[in-house]
Amino acid sequence: MAMLDMRDERAEAGAAEVGAAAPVQTRAFDVIVIGGGPAGMAAALAARKAGTRVAIVEREQHLGGILRQCIHPGFGLSHFKQELTGPEYAQRFINQVRETEITLFLDSMVLGIDSSEGAGASSVDEGAGAAAVHTVTLMSPAGMLQLTGRAVVLAMGCRERTRSEIKIPGSRPAGVFTAGLAQRYINIENLKPGSRAVILGSGDIGLIMARRCTLEGISVEGVYELMPYANGLRRNVKNCLDDFGIPLHLSTTVTRVIGHDRVEAVEVSQVDEHLAPIAGTERIVPCDTLLLSVGLIPENELSVAAGVELDPRTRGAVVDQSLQTGVPGIFACGNVLHVHDLADNVTTESERAGAAAAAWALGGDAGASAAGTSCELMVSPAGIAGYALPGRITAVALTKLNFRARRPVDAARVRILAGGEELLTGKVRPFKPSVMESFPLPAKVIQHALDLGVSEIVLSIDPVEEA
Structure with missing residues (x-):
């Protein structure tokens, strides 16, 4: 595990002329992950696996996030095919992080995220071109630091009401x-x-x-x-x-x-x-x-300050298929995006975000649009659907829509609509608000919506009257 050693820097600062302001120290990375819980660690590991230089910034003194206090079993059944406690589930990812060259900034609070088009891009990667470089300013035990990178993953989790x-x-x-x-x-x-x-x-x-x-x-x-x-x-x-x-x-x-x-x-x-x-x-x-x-509220104060648009239904960022927000190079995943039912689902989603952030940082596409023709469609919920995610479709490619029902119903079906026309329908089945659902949206359905000349696709959960 690569850790930042600030002893030399502090010594130099102490030897500086009295009254002179020491410059804020800067470190360059490809992907900066904010949050060291299950979402942040999964995203960081996926980004590192793709060959990028990755940093995790965590405000607590330890990685693991909320899972450190969740000592009950029920974690890992999907991801590890084992039933684990929260600390056991978190420790598996902590061990993986420690086996990599991911740089950790623990006990460090992010103060803000600033973006600049093109300026300073060469400090991150000579091949960056005019892509935006994001500067993450943080306060650590060693003082104020600035981290620069072409991609930032928001994984700050949520707080309780x-x-x-x-x-x-x-x-x-x-x-x-x-x-x-x-x-x-x-x-x-x-x-x-x-x-x-x-x-x-x-x-x-x-x-x-x-x-x-x-x-x-x-x-x-x-x-x-x-x-x-x-x-x-x-x-x-x-x-x-x-x-x-x-x-x-x-x-x-x-x-x-x-x-x-x-x-x-x-x-x-x-x-x-x-x-x-x-x-x-x-x-x-x-x-x-x-x-x-x-109830839980996604921790999006940093996101809003960085110019990220929030969905009023989820109180998380509006993202596309690659989990990229409306600010190029800033991605979101886990409970900061929408409140999940299972930690295993957080991990799966965050691995996607980390891989997409790495692809963006390496000068390619974030992932979804590389798989198909680019487009721009909004996704909105209807019926008893509480929300639909992603909120934007930017590529004609197979897309998994996540959503929740606002109330329990014994018999209902998912319908995909565009311009008043039904494009796709699911099977009749029960829905519960406690369960995060998903529905596959084929590329041909997205293309059909585009052919209709609409700008919006609607995901509706419609109760069915039983005979």
């Missing part, structure tokens, strides 16, 4: 945590967040923490879900709630937090079909801890 973002009324006592923070306290810090917990939200992390708290001797009074269905994977509902006798209350939410210095209870209420609390259904649930599992 907090109480302030869902605006739960009541007092502001201690004892309200996001489920992920409570998971870190228990699994990493060996701290007990409370003794009697209520969990709001049935996302996977909330379900997993219901089981984890129970195993640690914390009484879980129940899991309360705003929607009329569970938002986590069915296997987690069974393994984490049903097997431990933890009740799941659907169409119910927390309407008030009660307590002075510490949470003493929460008020829960049933909600109507418009998700509004129903008067008269309120009841008080004594507890000293409230865990929130109410």
Whole structure:
């Protein structure tokens, strides 16, 4: 593993004339990956395999990202054909990274990404031509650094929604945590967040923490879900709630937090079909801890500052088939692009992004347009489809569309539409919001849409009335 040794540079800076500003040090790479979690490591390994000089910038002191605290099994079934815990899954990639010449900048925070057309291209690669060179400015323990490269992969992951973002009324006592923070306290810090917990939200992390708290001797009074269905994977509902006798209350939410210095209870209420609390259904649930599992938000502040367009549905970047954003040479993958259901899917997607970034950095095409005629089509969701990705099609080539249903349905089909005409339809089957779906879009269907003279392809999930 190649590590940056800043001792000589610090010595030189210390010997500089007093009052003189030391120049910001610069390192040149082909591909710069921001984020050292499962997405970042998979992208970096794929880019390195393609023969590029790769750097990973990670704000924590260790690689692995969120998987370091996910000690439950269920990882690796697809990618490694084995059931692993989160740390075991992450360690396999950490070991691979350490066996390569990927340069690591750990405990380093990226401050910004700047792009310049052509300027400085020769410092990255004499064959760069007029391609944009991206400068990633970061603050490390050794001071401020600048990394230059023709391709940048955004792999910053996501963060949890907090109480302030869902605006739960009541007092502001201690004892309200996001489920992920409570998971870190228990699994990493060996701290007990409370003794009697209520969990709001049935996302996977909330379900997993219901089981984890129970195993640690914390009484879980129940899991309360705003929607009329569970938002986590069915296997987690069974393994984490049903097997431990933890009740799941659907169409119910927390309407008030009660307590002075510490949470003493929460008020829960049933909600109507418009998700509004129903008067008269309120009841008080004594507890000293409230865990929130109410959604994840892609960490895209850097992306926006770099000029990357975001999809309002996913809150991630708008990308094409090669996972390239609207800013040439900047790619996105993993949970910073759209929230995934499985880490294995993050790995598969991120390997594509890393390979495409390497192809771009080496002076070729990002991948998709090299396989077919270039074009420009937008992709939009319809029916009960919550989103469709990629949001742009830039090549007439076989394309895998990823999407999720906004609500569960027992019988529905995917339809691909253009200009009001149905181009392709899938089989009738059930869909669940907790499962990330995919649908292959053949090149001939894309060409058909172009022949119609449209600028948009629509992916629609349409419920089917059963006979």
